[in-house]
Amino acid sequence: MMRAASDRTGRISRRRALGAGAALALVLAGATVAAVRTRGYAVPPGRRLVALTPWQFVVVRSAARRIAAPDREGDPSIPSADDTDVPGSIDLWVSRMHGRVRRDFGRFLAYLEHVAPVGAGFASRFTRLSPADQDAVLAALEQSPHDRLRAGFEGLKSLVFIGYYRDVRTWKLARYDGPLLARPLGGWR
Amino acid sequence: MIAGVVRGREVTGDLVLEVDAVVVGTGAGGSVALRELARAGLNVVALEEGPCSTSGELTQREDEMLPLLFQDAGARMTQDLAIRVLQGRGVGGSTVHNTNLCKRTPDEILDLWARRYGVLGAAPGDLRPAFEAIERDLSVSEIDAPMRNANNDALRAGCEALGWRGGPLKHNRVGCQQSGFCELGCAYDAKQNALKIVVPQAVIAGARVYSDVTVLRLSHDGARVTGVHAEARDAAGLPRARVEVLAPVVVLAASAVGSPALARRSGVPDPYGQLGRGLRMHPGAIAAGRFDREIAGWRGIPQSYECTEHLSHEEGSDERVWIVPAFAHPIGAAATLPGFGAAHMAGMRAYSNLAVLTAMVHDETSGEVAVDDDGGPVLRYAMSEADRRQLAKGLVACARLLLAAGAREVTIPAVPALRVRTVAELERLDLAVIRPHSVPMTAVHPMGTMRMGEDPHKSVVRSTGEHHQLRGLFVADGSLFPTSIGGPPQISIYAFALHLAPHVVERARGR
Numbered sequence: 082m083m084r085a086a087s088d089r090t091g092r093i094s095r096r097r098a099l100g101a102g103a104a105l106a107l108v109l110a111g112a113t114v115a116a117v118r119t120r121g122y123a124v125p126p127g128r129r130l131v132a133l134t135p136w137q138f139v140v141v142r143s144a145a146r147r148i149a150a151p152d153r154e155g156d157p158s159i160p161s162a163d164d165t166d167v168p169g170s171i172d173l174w175v176s177r178m179h180g181r182v183r184r185d186f187g188r189f190l191a192y193l194e195h196v197a198p199v200g201a202g203f204a205s206r207f208t209r210l211s212p213a214d215q216d217a218v219l220a221a222l223e224q225s226p227h228d229r230l231r232a233g234f235e236g237l238k239s240l241v242f243i244g245y246y247r248d249v250r251t252w253k254l255a256r257y258d259g260p261l262l263a264r265p266l267g268g269w270r
Numbered sequence: 271m272i273a274g275v276v277r278g279r280e281v282t283g284d285l286v287l288e289v290d291a292v293v294v295g296t297g298a299g300g301s302v303a304l305r306e307l308a309r310a311g312l313n314v315v316a317l318e319e320g321p322c323s324t325s326g327e328l329t330q331r332e333d334e335m336l337p338l339l340f341q342d343a344g345a346r347m348t349q350d351l352a353i354r355v356l357q358g359r360g361v362g363g364s365t366v367h368n369t370n371l372c373k374r375t376p377d378e379i380l381d382l383w384a385r386r387y388g389v390l391g392a393a394p395g396d397l398r399p400a401f402e403a404i405e406r407d408l409s410v411s412e413i414d415a416p417m418r419n420a421n422n423d424a425l426r427a428g429c430e431a432l433g434w435r436g437g438p439l440k441h442n443r444v445g446c447q448q449s450g451f452c453e454l455g456c457a458y459d460a461k462q463n464a465l466k467i468v469v470p471q472a473v474i475a476g477a478r479v480y481s482d483v484t485v486l487r488l489s490h491d492g493a494r495v496t497g498v499h500a501e502a503r504d505a506a507g508l509p510r511a512r513v514e515v516l517a518p519v520v521v522l523a524a525s526a527v528g529s530p531a532l533a534r535r536s537g538v539p540d541p542y543g544q545l546g547r548g549l550r551m552h553p554g555a556i557a558a559g560r561f562d563r564e565i566a567g568w569r570g571i572p573q574s575y576e577c578t579e580h581l582s583h584e585e586g587s588d589e590r591v592w593i594v595p596a597f598a599h600p601i602g603a604a605a606t607l608p609g610f611g612a613a614h615m616a617g618m619r620a621y622s623n624l625a626v627l628t629a630m631v632h633d634e635t636s637g638e639v640a641v642d643d644d645g646g647p648v649l650r651y652a653m654s655e656a657d658r659r660q661l662a663k664g665l666v667a668c669a670r671l672l673l674a675a676g677a678r679e680v681t682i683p684a685v686p687a688l689r690v691r692t693v694a695e696l697e698r699l700d701l702a703v704i705r706p707h708s709v710p711m712t713a714v715h716p717m718g719t720m721r722m723g724e725d726p727h728k729s730v731v732r733s734t735g736e737h738h739q740l741r742g743l744f745v746a747d748g749s750l751f752p753t754s755i756g757g758p759p760q761i762s763i764y765a766f767a768l769h770l771a772p773h774v775v776e777r778a779r780g781r
């Protein structure tokens with residue numbers, strides 16, 4: 082049974098976390114991807130996926146919410162990753178990837194969902210963790226001693242920001258005034 | 271749309287063309303080869319895998335232009351995922367979205383190629399007419415000081431404050447609106463590039479150009495090349511028709527990545543294992559300085575000033591970094607700035623106050639372009655320790671320049687991120703973290719994978735550009751270079767294609 086992941090007692094020992102390192106290698110080798118549990122993930126009604134599977138979509142959505150999390154909680158002027166449909170954008174970009182890259186990305190998502198939380202000391206899937214714990218997992222990936230894991234994180238981060246900063250509403254926070262072409266009189270709102 | 275360019279979707283059925291020569295790719299090198307063959311009165315066709323974009327299609331939006339103009343939608347990476355490799359895809363190749371800097375191949379490099387790599391007929395004096403002609407064609411001129419934006423001015427200020435070598439750059443723009451969207455293509459047709467100038471000249475001279483047509487393999491009998499097999503694609507990128515070109519001359523100009531990949535998947539003879547080797551990347555990374563005043567680095571000409579304090583082209587030099595501004599639009603900036611979540615967004619709020627510099631390494635590391643099971647390029651490149659040290663030196667120099675220009679804080683996006691406010695802090699930094707996989711690296715100038723030279727044990731093509739083993743197969747792109755040239759390569763590529771064109775013409779005439 083899964084424990085509440087933010088519960089400190091739910092954290093697993095360093096030894097078990099190291100054991101998870103071995104699982105990491107397996108996942109990266111692609112050997113266990115097929116065995117990864119992919120049931121119980123629901124996409125919003127009406128959402129038609131182009132390239133991602135439902136479980137990948139849900140993982141991407143959770144990660145995007147944290148990677149593009151607002152710096153001012155509750156500020157209605159900041160659009161969320163969901164408002165800007167970052168997961169939909171990622172689905173489209175993945176559809177443009179070559180088969181090899183797409184496979185690697187899928188493996189990374191499987192790792193993020195099932196193995197990275199264990200490596201960071203949580204006994205739960207990434208998508209079921211609290212936002213703070215998800216941040217801890219992402220931070221561990223960002224600082225990982227494994228080059229390919231860091232690269233996987235950077236790839237995911239890039240995809241999230243393509244989806245987020247393509248949206249006119251996000252430009253205001255960066256004080257970017259956008260393309261000159263078709264710029265509305267008085268600037269973007 | 272250039273009159274005379276046939277789009278893949280307009281190819282209604284399988285096609286067999288019989289011509290004197292076929293050119294693969296229409297970037298800097300391919301456009302010139304095509305034009306010179308056509309001007310010589312030969313029956314020549316170019317096949318280009320990307321689209322033929324009009325200025326009206328260039329929307330200045332990153333999310334739309336990356337898939338339109340770049341290979342792999344801008345996501346091409348080295349095999350180890352350490353370096354992002356940006357290359358163009360479409361009529362005009364990488365010249366459509368490049369930043370228009372124009373520098374000739376340094377004399378020291380041309381001398382080195384003659385001395386160490388046995389390249390004949392390419393001494394500085396031999397190349398001069400080609401450089402002059404291309405610079406005339408592309409209206410190359412110095413970028414006027416009033417056109418310098420605040421990011422470039424920060425570099426100038428840094429150079430002047432430190433007493434470092436720096437100066438204005440040259441470009442190939444006419445009628446520039448200083449919109450700042452160069453790396454997303456120019457909606458104002460100000461770029462005097464292959465798409466606007468050279469390909470239309472080729473078409474006027476009688477060349478035919480097909481866009482959205484990917485060359486899948488070269489045909490040859492082991493001793494001479496006989497043409498190419500290609501596939502035309504529709505607007506959605508789906509295969510539409512087969513295209514076969516029968517030709518005694520094939521000019522490879524699919525870039526330093528595309529050309530060796532195509533040659534490798536075509537089983538081009540490679541008795542000495544040289545094909546695809548010698549890949550140089552000219553890799554770079556950035557440092558970002560936060561100023562109290564607005565910089566708005568996305569406005570204006572992106573690169574107009576350079577710092578060459580740490581750049582020497584002498585063989586074995588320990589000064590191998592070229593420093594120029596490198597401001598990105600929000601998506602590119604967000605992907606490069608360190609961190610994620612709330613802290614990252616807080617950093618993005620300072621976006622308009624950032625000045626960003628890049629240090630590009632005139633690299634000695636020798637990589638390789640191989641192919642995967644699908645025939646796609648695989649870029650193997652493991653940066654040497656000497657090059658890594660150059661990268662670290664370059665980023666420290668960028669940080670010093672930014673601090674000298676008045677930056678309040680400088681960030682080098684390594685893992686962990688390096689942040690300094692003073693030179694003293696900079697001097698205390700642990701530079702070991704500046705390494706591949708820690709700092710995000712980008713390469714926009716791959717070169718050197720089908721090197722020229724007279725010795726087939728050390729090169730792939732002769733000094734004429736013709737393949738050592740396959741008669742009629744020529745190379746006319748950045749693959750030709752035996753080493754990095756340590757600077758922006760477009761003018762060198764245009765010029766070499768022009769310089770070698772008489773040999774191609776002669777062969778196509780059946781001699």
Ligand SMILES: Cc1cc2nc3c(=O)[nH]c(=O)nc-3n(C[C@H](O)[C@H](O)[C@H](O)COP(=O)(O)OP(=O)(O)OC[C@H]3O[C@@H](n4cnc5c(N)ncnc54)[C@H](O)[C@@H]3O)c2cc1C
Binds near residue numbers: 300361364526749760
């Ligand atoms: C962001 C960016 C900025 C740059 N800025 C500068 C600059 O300021 N100054 C400078 O000197 N250089 C710059 N460069 C580099 C410069 O543009 C390139 O070095 C140069 O254009 C390379 O010329 P090329 O002919 O070798 O290849 P390219 O210009 O890349 O052309 C190759 C063409 O071949 C096509 N092709 C590939 N495979 C196939 C195939 N199988 N079938 C058919 N067609 C194929 C491609 O689609 C492409 O259009 C920049 C590059 C980038 C990415």
Ligand code: SF4
Binds near residue numbers: 447451459460570572
């Ligand atoms: S800065 Fe000049 S060359 Fe670049 S996109 Fe704008 S108008 Fe075109």
